[in-house]
Amino acid sequence: MKSSLFAAAALLSTAFAMPSFAALKEGDAVGNFKAQASLAGKSFDFSLADSLKKGPVVVYFYPSAYTGGCNVQAHTFAVNADQFAAAGATIIGVSLDSIARLNDFSKDPEYCAGKFPVASDADGKIAKSFELNVKDGAAGIKDTRGIEINHGFAERTTFVITPDGKVANVIGGLAPAANVEQALVAVKALSAKK
Template sequence: MKRLLTLGLIAGLSVGLMSTSAFAALKEGDKAPVFNLEASLAGKPFNFSLAESLKKGPVVVYFYPSAYTGGCNIQAHTFSVNSEKFAAAGATVIGVSLDSIERLNDFSADPEYCAGKFAVGSDVGGKVARSFELNVREAAEGKVDSRGKAIEHGFAERTTFIITPDGKIAATIGGVTPAENVKAALEKVQQLVKAG
C-alpha cells in the first residue's frame, strides 16, 4: 500500500511538473515574437519568416526537443498525417528545434516523420525558443537518436503555440503527450476558422 501511495505521489508530481512547464511559456493573448529561421521542407533548406506566414493565416509553431527521438518522431508523424486538416483550416505548421539544418533536411524528408508535409526550423542555440519563454537545456553527453547518431545540441521543451494573423498567441499547448499536443493544436485551429 505504501509503495502504491509513493508511486501515486510520484505520478501526480510528474503530471504537475509537466503541466506547469507550459505555464512558464508565453500565454494566450501575448504578442508572439517575430522570427526568421533557416528551415527545411522535404529536405530542401529555405528561410522561414513568421511575419510572411502570418499573412496567409494562423501559424502553428511547435517546439520539440530533437529530431529522431521517440516523442518527437510521434509528434512529427502525427502532424504529417493531419497536414491536410491544418491546411484546410488555413494554417501553416512549422516545427522548431535546436537541431542543425543538416539533421532537419533528413527529418523533413523522412517518410516516417515529417514526410515533406510541413517545415522544420533550425534554432541552433535556442534563441527563438527562449524568446517564447521556453526552457532550453544544454546538450547531454552520450545521447543518441533513434538512428544511433549522436545528438550534440540542446533541447527546447515541447510546447506548441497557435498564432493568429495579428501576431497574438491564441493558445499555448504543453504538458501533454506528443499526439495529444497535435490533436489540441488542430482543434484550436479549427475553432479559429469557425469563429472567424
C-alpha cells in the same frame, strides 16, 4: 545500444513533458522570427511574419529530431497536415537541431514526410523568445538512428498564433499525439470564428 536509446527516450520524454510556467500565455504578442528551415529536405528561409499573412501559424517546439516522442509528434502533424491546411493554418516545427539533421528529418517518410517545414533554432534564441526552457544536451545521448545528439533541447510546447501575431493557444504537458490533436482543435476553432 538499446539501453542508450531507452535512456535518451526517458530523458527527453520526462524532461520536457510539462510546459514552463514562464512560457508566453494566451493573448501575448509574439515577435517575428526568421530561421533557416527545411521542407522535404530542401533548406529555405522561414519568416513567421510572412506565414502569418496567410493565416494562423502553429509553432511547435520539440526537443530533437529522431527521438521517440518527437518522431510521433512529427508523424502525427504530417498525417493531419491537410486538416491544418483546410483550417487555413501553417505548421512550423522548431528545435535546436542543425539544418543538416532537419533536412533529413523533414523528408523522412516516417516523420515529417515533406508535409510541413521544420526550423533550426541552433542557439535557442527562438525558444527563449517564447519564454521556453532550453536545456543543454547531455553527452552520450543518441537518437533513434544511433547518432549522437550534440545540441540542447527546448521543451515540447505548441503555440497557435493568430494572423495579428498573438498567442491564441498554448499546448503543453500532453503526449505528443495529443499535443497535435489539441492544436488541430484550436485551429479549427479559429477557422469557425471567421
